[in-house]
Amino acid sequence: MRLWRATAFLGLLGSRGVQRSMCAQVGDWQSAKSIYEFSAKDIDGNDVSLEKYRGYVCIIVNVASK
Template identity: 50%
Template structure:
């Protein structure tokens, strides 16, 4: 049986299990994040996208990760406070995960297998790599950390109209 994104469950930043099934028929932007990264200001742009499109069905999912330059050493509660206080983040945040290696979260193993990076590699290169998933759960694109969230607005809008 073919796996879909809806077959996974994740742990939210409060420690609750969340079935990805609850995001069926939503457009998802899934991002591995970090609080001490040069790309951390993208939280503000991600939140702006979320506020612009959430009523139409966009959900941004933030997954803190400490695998790149140890830039997310804080505990979950600190991460949530940091994001809310500094960037006004209201989109869902999740427990810290690994995105590469043997301990990579199964959701990220799936995302990387469906949307490869530069030169066909699955490995995530850095914080704020973004995966865009359509309302049917299909991973439609992967974007580099350097891709500004606001530049994704036309792609998100197009998927929301489907």
């Protein structure tokens, strides 16, 4: 579980573009207590709350490119 949390945390920090979009969701992203306070875009561009995945093992991967 500890490895999963570290991986998720590093995944969030590794993507500057994702960080910027998440800042708008949580007033101060640094005060977020968990990944469940954020949402991400799905493959169709729809917002999906990460709360949907509570109780599941999640791997957050930055696959964005320029």
